[in-house]
Amino acid sequence: MSNFLNQIPVLPVGDVVEDIMDWFTDTFSSVFKFIQTDGTALMDSVTNLLISIPPILFILLIAIVAFFATGKKFGLAIFSILGLLFIYNQQLWEQLMNTFTLVLFASVVAIIIGIPLGILMSKSTLADNIIKPILDFMQTMPGFVYLIPAVAFFGIGVVPGVFASVIFALPPTVRFTNLGIRQVSKELVEAADSFGSTGLQKLLKVELPIAKSTIMAGINQTVLLSLSMVVIASMIGAPGLGREVLSALQRAQVGNGFVAGISLVIFAIIVDRLTQSFNKKSL
Amino acid sequence: MEKLRVENVTKIFGKQSANAMKLVEKQMSKTEILQKTGATVGVYDASFTVNEGEIFVIMGLSGSGKSTLIRLLNRLIDPTGGEIFIDGEKITRLKKSQLQQIRREKMSMVFQNFGLFPHRTILENTQYGLEIRGIAKEEKRLKAEKALNNAGLLAYKDQYPHQLSGGMQQRVGLARALANDPEILLMDEAFSALDPLIRKEMQDELLELQANVQKTIIFITHDLNEALRIGDRIAIMKDGKIIQIGTGEEILTNPANAYIRTFLEDVDRSKVLTAEHVMVRAMTINVENDGPKVALQRMREEEISVLIAIDKQRQFKGYITATDALNAAQAGEKTVREIVQTDMPTVEPTTLIQDVLPIISDCPTPVAVVDDGKLRGILIRGVIIESLASATQEVEDHE
Numbered sequence A: 001m002s003n004f005l006n007q008i009p010v011l012p013v014g015d016v017v018e019d020i021m022d023w024f025t026d027t028f029s030s031v032f033k034f035i036q037t038d039g040t041a042l043m044d045s046v047t048n049l050l051i052s053i054p055p056i057l058f059i060l061l062i063a064i065v066a067f068f069a070t071g072k073k074f075g076l077a078i079f080s081i082l083g084l085l086f087i088y089n090q091q092l093w094e095q096l097m098n099t100f101t102l103v104l105f106a107s108v109v110a111i112i113i114g115i116p117l118g119i120l121m122s123k124s125t126l127a128d129n130i131i132k133p134i135l136d137f138m139q140t141m142p143g144f145v146y147l148i149p150a151v152a153f154f155g156i157g158v159v160p161g162v163f164a165s166v167i168f169a170l171p172p173t174v175r176f177t178n179l180g181i182r183q184v185s186k187e188l189v190e191a192a193d194s195f196g197s198t199g200l201q202k203l204l205k206v207e208l209p210i211a212k213s214t215i216m217a218g219i220n221q222t223v224l225l226s227l228s229m230v231v232i233a234s235m236i237g238a239p240g241l242g243r244e245v246l247s248a249l250q251r252a253q254v255g256n257g258f259v260a261g262i263s264l265v266i267f268a269i270i271v272d273r274l275t276q277s278f279n280k281k282s283l
Numbered sequence B: 001m002e003k004l005r006v007e008n009v010t011k012i013f014g015k016q017s018a019n020a021m022k023l024v025e026k027q028m029s030k031t032e033i034l035q036k037t038g039a040t041v042g043v044y045d046a047s048f049t050v051n052e053g054e055i056f057v058i059m060g061l062s063g064s065g066k067s068t069l070i071r072l073l074n075r076l077i078d079p080t081g082g083e084i085f086i087d088g089e090k091i092t093r094l095k096k097s098q099l100q101q102i103r104r105e106k107m108s109m110v111f112q113n114f115g116l117f118p119h120r121t122i123l124e125n126t127q128y129g130l131e132i133r134g135i136a137k138e139e140k141r142l143k144a145e146k147a148l149n150n151a152g153l154l155a156y157k158d159q160y161p162h163q164l165s166g167g168m169q170q171r172v173g174l175a176r177a178l179a180n181d182p183e184i185l186l187m188d189e190a191f192s193a194l195d196p197l198i199r200k201e202m203q204d205e206l207l208e209l210q211a212n213v214q215k216t217i218i219f220i221t222h223d224l225n226e227a228l229r230i231g232d233r234i235a236i237m238k239d240g241k242i243i244q245i246g247t248g249e250e251i252l253t254n255p256a257n258a259y260i261r262t263f264l265e266d267v268d269r270s271k272v273l274t275a276e277h278v279m280v281r282a283m284t285i286n287v288e289n290d291g292p293k294v295a296l297q298r299m300r301e302e303e304i305s306v307l308i309a310i311d312k313q314r315q316f317k318g319y320i321t322a323t324d325a326l327n328a329a330q331a332g333e334k335t336v337r338e339i340v341q342t343d344m345p346t347v348e349p350t351t352l353i354q355d356v357l358p359i360i361s362d363c364p365t366p367v368a369v370v371d372d373g374k375l376r377g378i379l380i381r382g383v384i385i386e387s388l389a390s391a392t393q394e395v396e397d398h399e
């Protein structure tokens, strides 16, 4: 029996995939190169801009935004001030700004791709049937798997980090946009149609506004997922807090690892609460 | 003038609509077709016309296809077969953009659960149709405010739908439809979600509106009382088919079959029947010729104690009683002119029974039905009560 099994030659799946990737990388190398260099330059300049803001001013700004976004409550504002001061105190400010840029770019790109995809899914059963299993597949993959194509296309650095984060963080925005639009009650859709709305009018005036809070919940998850990719992305050279965690891990420096890890958590809490409160306010 | 014409329209939901179509033609029932093909018959072979300025009511039990039929009219649902004409224009073959144009200009819809957009203020909701048409901002606002003002809701224009009561929300729904100044209003159970008092108020408002600005209204309800109250004509549906079309009176007095008769069960007949329907022939005496002896003779013959007094032209004069006639006969009077009493109440043939009831219950004599001074008949309490009870009787007899 085992003899028989051994007689089947090894299927060349790995080779085929590698060929496809090679072909991809070769054919689009100029595109990838362009994105890599220009993307890196753009993100570096954003990071530099953020670093050039005096930290104390930055912290105050965040605190003020937190204060108003949470309905003039002091909780988040005070937490932001203390948390960010702690990060500054631990000499991790520059890393925080790098992480901020990474998360910002990854989230924005994921949203720009995700919302139209979600709309497409909600409008077309065919698209829904095709994209849904892909999303399922994407969500069951561990995040670092995406590092492989990222490195293949873009080499190492911050751009492949963003690329991997986008793929990892994309599904919730797509899913929630689809869900939000499909949830709009049939009567409201009929009302919009009965007045002679075009598809676009219906989408912009009725469906998206009503689906807004659901979509925002998806965006919130996307942001948090891209934040959770920060450590993994640092494995391929993306700078930021993640790199501190990673290097502490590699050198078994428990203390440094703890500080960097706590800083990430603080940042995550602020980002999460802020995006959530934007959603509540917009209801 | 004809506004809307529906010709042999059929809608079958599901993939096997062609197969299902054949089965309906073979008179197979809706449930059997569903079992055999998985397709649902929504509407089958509906044909009718609606005239301009008419309120055309479609009624039927739940699942009979009312909502489907009304949505075929503005093609929120596309028919499987048949044609629909509006102002003579065939709308079943229009392109998407032409269809949108028709929806914008000719017809608006009012929904059972109001269909107001929760993220828009009352004013923004009312403006929706105008906005879609690209009307200039100022004109749009003026028109919407006017529609809200007519609905008595201008003060609420900056509120959101959830801040208003159900009745108010539906007034907004109606105002939103009217702001567009459509020629046809499609109302799918528009008042069904409202409590009875508000509902009656809205019916009145609709009738008043209809008197002021003549719209063609297609109104769906499953409440026969509502249908009879507001409908010029009523179509009754069962299992996707229209089984009778007629005025309320035609349907009540001549129900096409047992199914329709079951509807009559929950109708309060007093709101539909008129004096004319329940009056009986009056025993009369001619005040110009007849004397008290003739009167007494006639009373004895018919076994009654009151005769209605009329003249040669059958003009109603009053009544005479047996006692007075006897006295007059003994006094040797030659005519009954002196003993005619005039305190008998009169109603017109078209007076509703519900309006007759309070009159007749306060009155010892019958009530005369008088048309333009002429006696048509009389109403007797016992007969009225009998006729009110007969609707239930008929249904029971049938079963």
Ligand SMILES: Nc1ncnc2c1ncn2[C@@H]1O[C@H](COP(=O)(O)OP(=O)(O)OP(=O)(O)O)[C@@H](O)[C@H]1O
Pocket: B013, B014, B040, B041, B042, B060, B061, B062, B063, B064, B065, B066, B067, B068, B069, B222
């Ligand atoms: N989109 C649809 N897909 C499949 N079947 C449908 C669809 N819409 C309606 N039907 C079926 O068509 C039939 C008629 O439904 P419709 O909604 O027109 O009834 P209705 O008279 O409006 O009932 P109700 O008084 O409950 O509103 C029902 O059997 C229903 O199940």
Ligand SMILES: [Mg+2]
Pocket: B066, B067, B068, B189
């Ligand atoms: Mg319905």
